Amino acid sequence: MADLIVRTSLTSPFGRKPRLAAFVLGLAERVEVQVADFFDETDSLRTQNPLGKIPTLVLADGSTLYDSRVILEYFDHLAGGGRIIPSEPAARFAALKLQALGDGILDAGVLRRLETMFRDEAMWSQRWLSYQSGKMNRALDALEAAPPSDTEILVGEIAVACSLGFIDFRLGDDWRAGRPRLAGWLDRFAARCPGFAETMPR
Numbered sequence: 001m002a003d004l005i006v007r008t009s010l011t012s013p014f015g016r017k018p019r020l021a022a023f024v025l026g027l028a029e030r031v032e033v034q035v036a037d038f039f040d041e042t043d044s045l046r047t048q049n050p051l052g053k054i055p056t057l058v059l060a061d062g063s064t065l066y067d068s069r070v071i072l073e074y075f076d077h078l079a080g081g082g083r084i085i086p087s088e089p090a091a092r093f094a095a096l097k098l099q100a101l102g103d104g105i106l107d108a109g110v111l112r113r114l115e116t117m118f119r120d121e122a123m124w125s126q127r128w129l130s131y132q133s134g135k136m137n138r139a140l141d142a143l144e145a146a147p148p149s150d151t152e153i154l155v156g157e158i159a160v161a162c163s164l165g166f167i168d169f170r171l172g173d174d175w176r177a178g179r180p181r182l183a184g185w186l187d188r189f190a191a192r193c194p195g196f197a198e199t200m201p202r
């Protein structure tokens with residue numbers, strides 16, 4: 001029975017992280033997704049998380065946890081610990097750093113999307129858009145130089161997969177051009193990661 005509620009949209013890349021982690025950790029049966037609309041001021045999301053952001057996790061006692069990194073750490077704890085966040089320091093900080101890189105691609109991508117959503121095209125700041133694209137391209141180049149693991153599924157792999165999925169779904173950048181190693185990594189990850197298809201943005 002589901003005792004963990006994830007408030008998210010079905011398109012949110014940050015919301016996809018805990019949804020994917022639940023499959024990876026064998027917690028999917030315990031997790032129910034309740035769709036949240038962060039633009040709707042009557043949505044209980046704003047009382048569950050004063051920041052009004054998704055994902056937000058609601059526990060059985062009504063208490064909440066956010067953001068995606070905290071929720072992934074909580075899921076790892078529920079699954080016994082050390083599963084998607086290693087305990088050994090070198091591996092732990094490598095995984096957390098990779099998660100920060102994946103999340104950073106998302107932060108920049110979301111800022112690009114907001115610029116084009118909230119302003120008329122004539123008002124778009126190309127300087128701002130290319131500033132954010134620069135972050136994304138440098139991060140993608142770093143991932144091409146050192147792709148994530150082909151054997152493990154840790155918070156870093158989860159965050160990178162969600163960020164690449166977001167680019168495909170929302171931005172349509174041709175990030176695969178010139179990055180065959182990263183493109184191959186995502187294809188193999190998609191084939192081996194539980195819940196990948198079920199959590200595709202839609």
Ligand SMILES: N[C@@H](CCC(=O)N[C@@H](CS)C(=O)NCC(=O)O)C(=O)O
Pocket residue numbers: 012013014015038051052053054055067068069103110
């Ligand atoms: N650092 C947060 C970022 C979450 C985030 O920015 N979510 C977006 C949707 S993908 C959101 O809630 N946007 C609405 C808002 O910022 O008001 C996390 O990892 O959960």
